[in-house]
Amino acid sequence: MLFKRKALALAAWLVLCGGALQAQDGKMELSVEKIMRDPKWIGISPSNIFWSEDGKKIYFNWNPEGNRKDSLYSVSADGKNIRKVSAQERRSLPSPFGRYNRAENKKVYEKSGDIFLLDIKSGKAQQVTNTSERESSPSFSHDEKKIAYLKDSNLYTWNIANGQVAQLTDFKKGVKPAEGEPKDPQRVWLREQQKELLQIVREREADKEAAKKQQKADTPKRPKEIYTSNKSVDNIVLSPDEQFITYRLVNRPKNARIAIVPDFVTSSGYTEDINTRTKVGDAQATYEFFVYDTRRDTTFAVTMKDIAGIYEQPAYLQTQAAKDGSDKAGAEKAAKQEMRSTTIFGPFWSDNGKNAVVVARSNDNKDRWILKLNPATGALTLLDRQRDEAWINGPGISYGAGDIGWMPDNENVWFHSEESGYSHLYTVNVNSGKKKALTSGKFEVSNVRMSDDKKHWYFIANKVHPGEQHFYRMPLQGGEMVQLTTMTGAHEVELSPDEKKLAVRYSYSNKPWELFVMDNKKGAKPRQVTESLTKEFKSYNWREPEVISFKASDGVDVYARLYKPKNAVANGPAVIFVHGAGYLQNAHKWWSNYFREYMFHNFLADNGYTVLDIDYRGSAGYGRDVRTGIYQFMGGKDLSDHVDGAKLLVDKYNVDPKRIGIYGGSYGGFITLMAMFTQPDVFAAGAALRSVTDWAHYNHGYTSNILNTPYTDSLAYAKSSPIYYAEGLKGALLMCHGMVDTNVHFQDIVRLSQRLIELGKDNWELAVYPVEDHGFVEPASWTDEYKRIYKLFEQNLKK
Known part of the structure; x- marks a missing residue:
């Protein structure tokens, strides 16, 4: 009897710690230790694919031998003769990047x-x-x-x-030195007196002037010296006729305070400080755009002062002014007097060299303008304005200039816009201002390029399903989108130089990325080139998570990945996973960047858990309204989507409402904290990894777009930051954080820990990882972290 109790205790300990024995049928049985090993145990997929310049070979990084680093491989255009590239050949190869x-x-x-x-x-x-x-x-x-x-x-x-x-340019730091002696009135009088009284002085001064003129005449023409004070120069562009050189001056604030992250485990034995970033709302770099006219040997600034919308302040500021009780008309008038700060990108010149456009973005990121530039005068003419009271973003748009170029007629510019609610391809005529949508529908277009013969577009779109990415060809003026790829999943495509072949990196939900080759025509059959997976990885029957959708409480369709246990029990436990990054997609049909979590979800399902992985509000792939659904309130609709997901688990998948856990990293850790603090009756346990605990301490670029700044929109930060809700904690909370996290600083979790201590909470624990940054690297760290997560769920969600 004693032996039996010891055996049962040992088995329970193995399960609790993620350990597992080999399955009797010879198939691999999962454990946390196996999942979190160096990813080489899975097999390393091909990456960084590019064609040789003659189109006879495809090059790619690969590691089928499981070495410490990937090597360069090549394969013929027909998918045959795969081989490792020698070091000598690799060094002799031209860069895959360049200009033709x-x-x-x-x-x-x-x-x-x-x-x-x-x-x-x-x-x-x-x-x-x-x-x-x-x-x-x-x-x-x-x-x-x-x-x-x-x-x-x-x-x-x-x-x-x-x-x-x-x-062609001579930019110099500092201020231009003063020429000659200071023009002191007394000294000027003495010099003039000398020349008036003494002939020798007059003659020598005349000789000096003549020598200076001769030296200037004999010296080859040099570019104008342009002094930049303490500013740096970037975005230098030469016009096709070489008369104009445009550039930006970047003013980086001296008073910006950089947050320090201490590194404790170092080779020196001393704690070393890492300089990271400012915090949101701190002073940021500003940009000025200039034209250098080489023929006139002069420079001048390009200003946005006459462009529509440049004085239009964001709606939240106008609303706050009205709430403050100030005179609305007076507030609006005062606001219009202040020109908003912008950054100008480009110019982008037409192929015939006659037209140029620039892209300007307001630094509050609520406006993007496409403008025609007259380089001789600096005049700007508005072609398109996209305004979003949340923030401008989306595929092909991003935070810079975005994807933009010229049509063959040299009069129309193509670009992306979310005007319809989804990122689509548009053109605008630089003379008439006429705009045309080339694609439309409830899907997104990305990775756009024009065919070499200027007759077609090639691009990626998720038209078939939000969770699939296919490669399309379309006539240049719009029309039928011809789907060239057919395998369910995602495709990353590189066209051969003659555009007759496609090198395709493809993956499916349970199949990591592999390289395929196919002809560039509809219905062509892809040929698999690489086989990267190990026998060990293939010995497990990896689930194809079902991609489902459900209605959120406000009627919006929410997509999710569902993992079901093979032998589900009535009123079983469930775990909801929250992906990170905010603007990212994970409820899709291709191999996830969260591959460790994917394997962990298989392990959880093997052990009786139903797992739901939700593309909550703020996720990529679903258009503008989903993308901006978190504006001014992170932890609002993004969290309610998870609460609605928990209800779905109970109503449809026979899950016990008292046995639902939640976990995630980065943004996922933030949502986990908000869930545990504000929805304590929905989630019994949560694991918050590398979590943002207070958005006022995160970076400026990401946070200011969504929540504005703490000084101007303090209510948005208070509503969105878990540290303000910590007193609501009821369930079991695990927090894990790397101590050298340069993205979400360790200070974040330390401040929250102190808050929990002061509130007298004792149902939480903090696990720290001394050598880890934001993205963990060491298998030992991954293993320790996920053993703790599994233990948390086993102890709090199992009966």
Whole structure:
């Protein structure tokens, strides 16, 4: 009897710690230790795929042997003759990135800080520069007789025919020195008296002036010295006729305070400080846009002062002014007098060199303008304005200029916009201002490129299903979208140089990424090139999580991944997983970036848990309204989506409402905290990993778009930050955090811990990881963290 009790205790301990014995049928049985090993045990998928310049080979990084690092491999265009590339061949390869001439028989690129010119037919590369300094951003001049490049924040050209180098800009730090002696009235009088009284003085002064004029005449023309004070220079662009050089001056605030993260486990034995970032609302860099007219030898600023919307303050500020009881008309008038800060990107020149457009974004990120630029005068003409009272973003739009280019007629510009509620492809005529939508529907378009013959578009779209990504071809002026890929899942596609073949990186829900080759035509059959998975990984029958949708309490469709136990019991336990990043998608049909969590969910299902993985409000892939559903209230609709998911589990999947847990990392950790603090009767246990606990302590770029700034919108921060709700904790809470997290600082979790201590809470614990940043690296850390998570659920969700 004693032996039996010891055996049962040992078995319970193995389960509790994530341990497991080999299944009797020879198939692998999962355990936390197995899942969280170095990912090489799964097999390393191919990545960084690119074609050789002649289109005969496909290159990619791969590691089928499980070495410490990936190696470069190649395969012929027909998917045969796969081999490892030698170190000598790899070093001789041109960079896959670069710029082509119009005929696409030459390419210029940077490699190891030097510039190279490649003749594609012969495969021979000519080294243009060979210096200890870095030269970058090479491109062909409009007449294709020179190569332009940057060095030390200045613009140079290299003449292809004779090798002559010319410096086109001369940006200098500091203030221009004063010329000559100070113009003191007394000294000026003395100088004039000397010249009036003494002939020798007059003659020598005349000789000096003549020598200066001769020296100036003999000196080759140099670019204008442009002093930038304490500002830095970026975004230097040469016009096709080489008359105009546009650039930005970046003013980085001196008073911005940088948060410090201490690193305790170091090779020196001393604690070392890591400089990270400012906190939201702190002073940020500002940008000024200039034109340098080389013929007139003058510079001038380009201003947005006459552009529609530049004085229109965000709606939340106008609302606050009205609530404060101030005179509305007076408040609006005062607001319109202050021009909003903007950043200008570009210009982007038409192929014929006659037209240029820039993209401007307000630094509060609520407006994006596409504008025609007259470089001779600096005048801007509005072509398109997209305003979003939340923030501008979406596929092809992002936080910079976004995807933009010229149509073959040199009069229409193509770009992305969320005007319809989904990111789609548009054109606008720079002369008439006429705008046209080329794609439409309740799906998103991304990764757009024009065919070399200028007759078609190629792009990725999730038209079939929000959780699928397929490759399409479409006529240049819009029309039928021809779906070229057919396998359910996601496709990352690289076109061959002649556009006859597709190199496709493909994956499915339970199948990691592999390389395929197929013809560029509808109905073509893809041929698998790589087989990356290990026998051990394939020995387990990995689930295909069902992608479902349900109605949220406000009627919106919410998508989720569902993992069901093989032998579900009545009133069983359930776990809800919350993906991180906020603007990210995980309820899809391809191999997840959260592959460890995917395997853990299989393990949980094996042990009787139903698992739900929700694409909550704020997730990518579903259009503007879902993306901005968290504006001014993180922990609002994004959390209620999880509460609605818990209700779905109870109503439809026979889950006990008292046995639901929740966990996630980063944004997922934040939602977990909000769930445990504000919905304590819904979630019995939660594991919050690397969590934001107070948004006022996160970075500016991400947070200010969603919550504005703490000073201007303090209510949004108070509503959205878990630290304000900590007194609501009832269930069991596990918090895990890396101590050298440079994204969500360890300070975040320390402050919340102190808050919980002061509130007298004792149903929580904090696990710290001394050598981990935001994304864990060490298998031992992953294992320890997930053994604790599993233990939390076993102890609090199992009867």
